[in-house]
Amino acid sequence: MHRMVETDNAKMFNELFSELEHCNEDEQRTKIGEMTEVMEEMNKKEFQSVFTTRMFDKIYKMIEEKKMSLKDSLLLLKHMGYCNVLKNMWSSGFNDSEMRRRFEQMIFEEEKKKEEKNKGLLINLCECYISLSYNFPPRLLSICVPCLLKVAMNKEESEKAQKEVEMALLALSCVDQFYFIERELYLKKITEIIEHKQKHRNLTKLAYQSAWEFLINRLHYEMNLEEVIVNELHFIREAIREMEELAGYMDWKRKEEEEGEKETKNKHVFVRLLRTLSGFFDDCKLWNEEFDQLIESSMKVFRLTKDNHRKIRFKCFLLFKTLARNKAMQNDSLQKSGIVEITLEEIFHVGTIDSIFDCCLFIFGIICNRIKNKTGNENEDAKLKIMKRKLFDKLEEEGCEETLKGYYVLYKVFYRHIFGSDELADYFAYL
Known part of the structure; x- marks a missing residue:
């Protein structure tokens, strides 16, 4: 049998997890906080060794046996999903678990309710389901997408509100290009979110990048969105600005992270931005002067990665590849x-x-x-x-x-x- 415990981070997480069912509610929340800190330090190998179907089934069993509240389990799972998407680590554990099937059922049941609908529960279920899964029934997306967009439209500037917006948009960015969504479900709201951010600078960089990724993924089936993305929302101009700002935050002289060392959030956002640009140019049919400026900015970033930051360097090459084969260029x-x-x-x-x-x-x-x-x-x-x-x-x-x-x-x-x-x-x- 494959051993789950392979590293210090995995060992620490598993030890904390094994103690959960023996704790009261306050102690469980403290341990979930500790587990969240450990998750942030994990690399891909550690993540995949820990977040197995067996672990998710164990959480489900603890909920059923009243050893852990649904509220606390959702808190833990939301942090798992956040790390899963931010670091692009994708474990199949949740997808194959009994918990996934139960959450899917709960989402449908909660949506059917009228007066007694628990909106907070529905939001948390949708976030967990989408950020931990890698395939989605279309009917479920028709519930989750509007639900999460409603959360993302919150214009409060408190740290708590902005974290909720960030998590909702990050989950939405998981809905990749191969899923068709009726534009009536998303276009007006996602456009308003992006335009409000451009005017008030109210979103975190991760939230803003995730909003763009969600919208650009829709371009695969709706080519007429390109006019909105490029000429109305000015994606290229915004991408240049975001890229140059992120480049200013990076320590380019720092040696590339060794396996197991924590990568910065800015680096994850940078990698995601370059990935979003590659996705855009896969389907892009327009070309204007701003695109040439984007290439110039990308080249500057590439030159900064010469000695270190191999992950960003590779994403730059993927972007150059997509640009070179784009017929509009x-x-x-x-x-x-x-x-x-x-x-x-x-x-x-x-x-x-x-x-x-x-x-x-x-x-x-x-x-x-x-x-x-x-x-x-x-x-x-x-x-x-x-x-x-x-x-x-x-x-x-x-x-x-x-x-x-x-x-x-x-x-x-x-x-x-x-x-x-x-x-x-x-x-x-x-x-």
Whole structure:
């Protein structure tokens, strides 16, 4: 049997958890506070070793046997969900548990009530369910989304109110692009939340980023939202400002966190922002001058990650990959962006075969595919010719053509069947 206790954090959490059923209500709340502090220190491996189906079923049994109140269990589960989403650690434990099925039933039952509806209970159930699960019945989303948006519309500026807003929006950010939601359920409210924040600066950075992520996830099924996102709510302008502010808070000289060391909340928000941008450019069909400014800001961030902060560096490369393959991005913008140069530098001077290296190979293949295909527009084709010349000159200057062909063989053997893409083959056929 796989041992749950593998690290000091996991051991401490499990010890506190095992004591819960023997405590009175006040003692339980104290221990939940201690468990919350331990959770904030956990890394992904620790999180997944602790938050198992067995643990969630144990909590459910404690509730059924009156050894723990539903109120206290929801307090604990909300903090679990918060860490789950913020740190992007995702354990399947809750999804496979009896508690998940019971919570789903309770949400439907509470929603059916009229005069006796317990709104606070419904909010807590929705937050826990969405932040700890990874799939949702559409009928349940039609209840949870409006419920959590109502919480997020609270304009009070107290620390407690803003924490509640943050947790509600963070949970909503879990509703990814593959879930269709009727715009009547969300658009007016999420637009008002974002506009109010832009005017009054009333949301935390995590809450604001989560609001954008929820809205941009809807773009996958509703392309006409792009006009609202870009031209009415000014997402790119806001993303540039948020990125530059977050960059100012980061200690870029600090060595990357060792396994088990606590990462800062700002770093988690930064990673999430870059992920949201990549998601946006996956579906984006517009392009304007602000987009070029965003690339410039992203490049500044990338250069700051040169020695440390590998997680942010990788997210930068994923963003560059999405930008390079976005058909709305002009070839002129790509040429001026610096993406070509930093991609080649990573491939030829770092040479470590890892997730960043894989991403660089893909970017290189995408660029080669671009310069291979003429547009029929003389000005654009002339720009492509210049880009092609610069690319080939760089390869010749570095003497890396044979090395790249060696990487291509590796790519063909190990990566093509995973990614289903053969853009590098376009380059070698064209060379």
